[in-house]
Amino acid sequence: MIDIPYLTDQQHQVREIARGFAEREIRPVARDLDREARFPWATVKQMGELGFMGAPWPVELEGAGMDYLSYVIVVEELARVDASHSITVSAHTTLGTSPIVNFGTEEQKQRFVPLLASGRVLGGFGLTEPGAGSDAGGTQTVAVEKGDHYVLTGSKIFITHAGVGEIFVVTARTDPTSARSGRGITSFIVTKDTVDVDTCTAVGIGHAPDLPKTPGVKAAKKEDKLGWRASDTRELILQEAIVPKENVLGEPGMGFVNFLKTLDDGRIGVGALSLGLAQGALDECLKYTAERQQFGRPIASFQAVHFALADMATEIEAARHLVYYAGWLRQNGKPYKKAAAMAKLFASELATRATIKAVQLHGGYGYTTEYPVERMMRDAKVGEIGEGTSEIQRIVIARELLGDVVAVTG
């Protein structure tokens, strides 16, 4: 067990709960979920009951009322066993729920957050578009004001939970004169029915029939992905969606500023996820190399293997403290943009390296689904892409270092 002197007893206890749950409930099903690309409703329900779906949100809003590092530890520990479960929690919490907690009116919080924080309904964040990925300010989705509502038209792609979820924060351009710039983008809360109504009704979570749904919002085809296969990624279509003005989130025109803050949070989440993946890969290697015999002895007795394990462990430790540091800064109200970008950049690139190494140390067995390391390797790569690519993280970090000297885009 990881024992870190600067964590509180409560944070250690949270780790134990998350690790115990992941080992007992997720490990036995992770391989099949990945192969079948099936969303794990049963374990998501349990995660809701345990408070994982709203760990950092106030108890009054049906969150668990935990500190931010406790949340980070939950995301890390889930990814140690299965990255899909981890991204489900992270995307739901930091992308889906946090904008409403951070920028919502009291009335919006009361209306949406308890459903989300308790895990009764899944949430997501629709920012990326076919023409606006790294260049998120290039949003083409338009929102036209009509009396007491807006009409939204556009397409959001690669949206986590677009299919399974019911509550989404989406961005759209409210000021057409400011095309291709961050100004004039507004955030909206939209709702739709989950695509899994029958399963949800059977399992008892995921669908809120009483929640009014936004006409014109629907999910399209599910992406067939390399990794995070048990997580739901789809296009979210806004087809003349009629969104009442009470669902405008934050100040009109402030959408760009707000989602940059949401992405900072998301980056700590992806950092924690990547850290957990790398730790999981190391743990698999420690077990396997001690058991696997070649040339009459365990392969862990070869010095080349020592070096690989030592490098992995050292980099993981470095990543862990970067991620926790970013979480600590956020928790204590300090600026954390640069730390979050560094944590995500370093941890996600490490996860790719460490999981590739893990497959290597497992030899041919590692290349089969008999061992989890091939799945970990596939799951790691997207950490370098989602919520801002590694290149974008470097741009963010350089901009923080250099200030406005570098007028780079991204």
Add this chain to the structure above:
Amino acid sequence: MKIAVCVKRVPDSEARIKIDASGKAIDEGGVKFVLNPYEEFAVEEALKLKEAAGSGEVVVISAGSDASQETIRTALAMGADRGVLLKTDHIPLDPLPVAKALAAELAEGGYDLIFFGKLAIDDYSHGIGPMVAELLSLPCVSAIAALQIANGKGKAEREIEGGVEVVEFPLPAVLTTDKGLNEPRYPALRGIMLAKKKPLDVKDVALETGGLDVLSLSYPPERKAGRIVGEGAAAVPALVDALKNEAKVL
């Protein structure tokens, strides 16, 4: 339904145990302590009974050092209502003084059921539950693996050598819990936050030493290395001979 669950703080079963300088106790430094796993079953069963009844109170009681507050909080995080710590610096090896202190606390509590784990994984004495029952003149069913409570009566199953024993008993009663009784819940994160605000009474107690004393602790003997007696069918007679005459297992 008012239920008491007595719990003990014990070293984690995976902890590496070191003997301290006195040679009579373990060195607690760096050792992780947990709620005695057999008492997780007890807490779970108490919570399930309360939930089924729709009302009631689950009180968690522990005798031990200040650190046992943590153990009590774990049970509170699972859902118990309040805790009582009978604070003492030293838990004697003899279970009787501990049983007396617990019995004194339990006597006036008006409990319908009093749960213990069937044993604590540190000393394996199995003693406290039955002793408390005796001190309070209550019926005691030990090592239960199934339980039903209805109309002021209980029915429990005990797994015994080669079968299952079914025992009926009147309430109030003392029960000690075995593996298989239930699947203990994880404390929810929300539960941990709520547990901080639940009442936990700390009462100083002075325990007698009792009639037992630890003379010394020692590590189990190291396991001897294995021996390969030969290969293939030709080795079978030598193996049979070794199993018969050396290991004496055949």
